[in-house]
Amino acid sequence: MAERYRRPEHWLDADWEAKAQENPLLAIMTTPCMSEAAPTDFSPGQLDDFFAKGRRLFDAHLKPLLEGLDPEGPVVEYGCGAGRIMKAVIDSGHPCAGIDISPTMLEHCRKLVPEASATWLLDEAGRCAAPSAQAVLVYSYSVLQHISSLERYITALDEMCRMLKPGGALAIQVNCEDFKAGPDAGYRTENFETYSLHFRPSRVGPYKRKEQDHWSGVYIGYDFLVRLLADRGVTAERWYYHNPHKPRAIWAVGHKR
Numbered sequence: 001m002a003e004r005y006r007r008p009e010h011w012l013d014a015d016w017e018a019k020a021q022e023n024p025l026l027a028i029m030t031t032p033c034m035s036e037a038a039p040t041d042f043s044p045g046q047l048d049d050f051f052a053k054g055r056r057l058f059d060a061h062l063k064p065l066l067e068g069l070d071p072e073g074p075v076v077e078y079g080c081g082a083g084r085i086m087k088a089v090i091d092s093g094h095p096c097a098g099i100d101i102s103p104t105m106l107e108h109c110r111k112l113v114p115e116a117s118a119t120w121l122l123d124e125a126g127r128c129a130a131p132s133a134q135a136v137l138v139y140s141y142s143v144l145q146h147i148s149s150l151e152r153y154i155t156a157l158d159e160m161c162r163m164l165k166p167g168g169a170l171a172i173q174v175n176c177e178d179f180k181a182g183p184d185a186g187y188r189t190e191n192f193e194t195y196s197l198h199f200r201p202s203r204v205g206p207y208k209r210k211e212q213d214h215w216s217g218v219y220i221g222y223d224f225l226v227r228l229l230a231d232r233g234v235t236a237e238r239w240y241y242h243n244p245h246k247p248r249a250i251w252a253v254g255h256k257r
């Protein structure tokens with residue numbers, strides 16, 4: 001397995017736009033190879049690794065969901081970064097658009113994946129110009145755990161559900177070690193804004209930012225996630241671990257009614 005590379009210390013307090021300007025590939029893919037990447041001109045080897053990882057993620061988590069849906073139906077990635085997964089979606093025949101909070105990430109996405117059908121920048125309220133009720137699949141990978149307020153988290157879910165057409169699939173990857181155990185097992189599952197940092201079941205309090213990894217985010221618990229989606233017309237049907245050997249992130253999958 002590839003060695004992990006820790007993000008630079010000063011990124012603990014950096015926003016996504018700053019990281020995108022400094023080293024966008026490392027901000028997305030924390031591998032030693034990306035630590036050497038330049039802010040703009042990427043080597044062929046780095047790009048090969050980048051898109052190969054996007055393809056693996058697509059094959060494992062999104063391709064099965066597209067089977068049975070309109071083969072030319074539009075797909076949207078929420079938090080698309082530089083477009084490594086979008087490229088695999090487009091190669092599968094679907095038009096794919098991306099949404100992000102960082103203008104520089106979207107600039108890279110447009111250069112690296114010129115076939116993208118659109119890119120939309122979130123506004124200050126966390127909304128974007130993507131049309132409602134058009135997408136056959138809306139997905140998000142490695143984004144929601146970076147949102148540090150419950151209000152913004154809910155806005156993100158709201159936007160994703162809004163874009164889905166009836167029958168369309170939603171697939172969101174979220175980090176939470178609490179999901180499996182649930183509230184009855186004594187694990188905190190709804191830390192909301194009071195404890196907006198990262199909880200682990202073995203801890204009685206929130207991690208302090210410097211003690212933990214390179215993100216801080218809202219962990220809302222599966223039950224609450226299901227309710228939020230249901231309120232927005234999406235029935236959550238199942239979840240599974242992103243990596244069963246490292247059970248800290250799940251994919252939640254559902255469909256728009």
Ligand SMILES: C[S@@+](CC[C@H](N)C(=O)[O-])C[C@H]1O[C@@H](n2cnc3c(N)ncnc32)[C@H](O)[C@@H]1O
Pocket residue numbers: 016017027028029078079080081082083084085099100101102105122140141142143146147152156
């Ligand atoms: C780790 S990267 C993942 C990018 C892409 N999903 C991938 O896997 O290649 C996280 C991305 O989410 C974006 N992001 C962070 N907070 C966001 C938010 N509140 N709404 C939308 N995008 C956000 C960042 O700018 C960055 O491009």
